[in-house]
Amino acid sequence: MGSTPDALPSRRRTDAVRGPLSREAILSTALSQIDANGLDGLSMRKLGAALGVEAMALYHHFPSKGELLGAVMERLLAEVSLPPRGLLPPLERLRCFVRSYRQIAVRHPHAFVLLAVRRFSTVAAFEVYEYVLDALAEAGFDAVQSARLFRLIGYYASGAGLAEIANRAPDPHRPDTFPSLQRFPRVAAAARYLRAGNQDAVFEFGLDVLLDEIRRQARVGKGARNAGPAEL
Amino acid sequence: MGSTPDALPSRRRTDAVRGPLSREAILSTALSQIDANGLDGLSMRKLGAALGVEAMALYHHFPSKGELLGAVMERLLAEVSLPPRGLLPPLERLRCFVRSYRQIAVRHPHAFVLLAVRRFSTVAAFEVYEYVLDALAEAGFDAVQSARLFRLIGYYASGAGLAEIANRAPDPHRPDTFPSLQRFPRVAAAARYLRAGNQDAVFEFGLDVLLDEIRRQARVGKGARNAGPAEL
DNA sequence: ACCTGAACACCGTTCAAGT
DNA sequence: ACCTGAACACCGTTCAAGT
Numbered sequence A, B: 001m002g003s004t005p006d007a008l009p010s011r012r013r014t015d016a017v018r019g020p021l022s023r024e025a026i027l028s029t030a031l032s033q034i035d036a037n038g039l040d041g042l043s044m045r046k047l048g049a050a051l052g053v054e055a056m057a058l059y060h061h062f063p064s065k066g067e068l069l070g071a072v073m074e075r076l077l078a079e080v081s082l083p084p085r086g087l088l089p090p091l092e093r094l095r096c097f098v099r100s101y102r103q104i105a106v107r108h109p110h111a112f113v114l115l116a117v118r119r120f121s122t123v124a125a126f127e128v129y130e131y132v133l134d135a136l137a138e139a140g141f142d143a144v145q146s147a148r149l150f151r152l153i154g155y156y157a158s159g160a161g162l163a164e165i166a167n168r169a170p171d172p173h174r175p176d177t178f179p180s181l182q183r184f185p186r187v188a189a190a191a192r193y194l195r196a197g198n199q200d201a202v203f204e205f206g207l208d209v210l211l212d213e214i215r216r217q218a219r220v221g222k223g224a225r226n227a228g229p230a231e232l
Numbered sequence C, D: 001a002c003c004t005g006a007a008c009a010c011c012g013t014t015c016a017a018g019t
Helices: A023-037 A044-049 A055-060 A063-079 A092-106 A110-117 A123-138 A143-168 A187-191 A196-222 B021-039 B044-050 B055-060 B066-079 B090-107 B110-116 B121-139 B143-168 B187-190 B194-220
Strands: none
Touching: A023 A044, A023 A063, A023 A110, A023 B194, A044 A055, A055 A196, A063 A123, A092 A143, A092 A196, A092 B021, A110 A143, A110 B110, A110 B143, A123 A143, A123 B187, A143 A196, A143 B110, A143 B143, A143 B187, A143 B194, A187 B055, A187 B121, A187 B143, A196 B055, A196 B143, A196 B194, B021 B044, B021 B055, B044 B194, B055 B110, B066 B110, B090 B110, B090 B121, B090 B194, B110 B143, B121 B143, B143 B194
8 A cells, every 4th residue: 555666647637638737738628528518517626637636736727717717718719710911801801700700609519608608808809809890990991880890790700609509409407398389380480491400501691691781881981982892 | 482472484585575485486586686696696595595495495396496597588588578560560570579689688687698598499489489480471581581580680689688798797707807908909999989888879780780681681582673661 | 285404416715734 | 836635615406304
């Protein structure tokens, strides 16, 4: 029972992460735990266990669970792709942003809730805001118009992401007692077009609508005579 | 210490709710607790205490906390106003729906998260779906188009509601370390138009855009010659 | 039928202690 | 500096018991 010379190390880590604990290792394990077991499935104790460490060790790297989840958010945001200015016209850059934002929800349905629900004003978030506002500026909008469209784009992006989650995953907290469609003829008729398989198409349709509208607003702003939608 | 004749009842209820526990009383107390202390602030034990009852008594009315929260969702949904068919043209009915859906977020910012995050297929929800799809049908859309626009409206409604929450309430889990605006000139310029005070105006602007687009789609669907937007 | 009380298996977090 | 172990004040839920 004493110290055996060649004793196996008592810590086992499920990931290929070894050596001293790092913020990086903690965050990626946390994210994969959330992906696997949901937000409620993540506890400091289980996260510690997955890293081969006591729960309290985590507090040496993050002051609280809330702060840790904030860092997970930042990590999610880093997945959004923001193609550089020169590469694409401004409205196409916006399209890329909205698409890849929604992809976060597709890839991390449980974790995406964090982005939707928690307010965030971090450097990573501000970089995204700046990117979007910059594209709007290049499209010819002033600060007021940009702010409005910024919000509109945000609504669409987070609404689309949430719909992605809500429609794919069944609710673990509640058994699905599906109401009979007899009483809801319109819902019955639309049901087959509302299935998860159609989501991508619906999303792209909505995105086109959104961008068309922004294009239209740009034309109005410039005056109808020298409208140049081709450059957007 | 025995039974005194005129002993005050040992239960005290914070609400004006008396008599035997009812689903109604539990739900309204639960909602006001969530409004006051947030979703995480609601526990079965505290809810019981607020009702002057042991936590376990609640399980006689709801099988689990999840089921209780589901019933709270239903209650929130009941707040949405759906003016009857004859009273307003279809697109104006949609406007009412989206507006009042967002008002749930304004009135119950903490509880609204439930609606946004959890999937729900209950009778109350289906009634709302049917209402929206019916308005779209009256506006002349077939099942495919209706399904698309239904989703689009849903994105906008829940995105707008969430933005309402995120921008009003500071995050309790995370101290706000606001990044310096020096590095973000566009954000700095738009900041004053993105304040909470402007939210109503931005929302109405976006809603107009959404409905304009739906009107346009309706015209395209009917063929350009007999377009009658006045009736929408 | 409706509620209680004790118990079980969990939480996040604090704090003193180890190396 | 980095981690442990025990402890505190909570959770949701089960189960047997009370009336």
